Amino acid sequence: MESRDRRGPAIEPREIKQEGDAGLRITWADDCVCIYTAPELRRACPCAQCVNEWTGQRMLKPETISEELTIADLSVVGRYALNFRWSDGHETGIYSFRYLRELGER
Numbered sequence: 001m002e003s004r005d006r007r008g009p010a011i012e013p014r015e016i017k018q019e020g021d022a023g024l025r026i027t028w029a030d031d032c033v034c035i036y037t038a039p040e041l042r043r044a045c046p047c048a049q050c051v052n053e054w055t056g057q058r059m060l061k062p063e064t065i066s067e068e069l070t071i072a073d074l075s076v077v078g079r080y081a082l083n084f085r086w087s088d089g090h091e092t093g094i095y096s097f098r099y100l101r102e103l104g105e106r
Contacts, residue, residue, distance in 0.1 A: 023038070039066065069088060082094075
């Protein structure tokens with residue numbers, strides 16, 4: 001099976017839309033649509049507080065994230081990522097479009 005080249009338009013979002021308090025929908029340039037929930041995104045936070053920078057081990061325990069978690073704010077970082085401020089106050093994770101696409105395809 002041939003692997004797809006991730007440098008092209010496939011990792012460019014065409015539309016980023018928050019749905020309600022805890023949902024996110026991204027339509028990618030290749031027409032793939034990925035739906036995310038706030039708790040699943042928060043549990044996948046890639047920041048240094050949540051993932052050990054040296055070992056790559058996830059430090060955040062998934063069970064500590066409430067199913068009631070919401071997206072308090074959402075912003076685009078440059079032309080490559082999103083940053084979320086969660087209802088639990090956490091806001092240091094920068095989610096690259098590549099990472100978001102990978103999460104959406106799991």
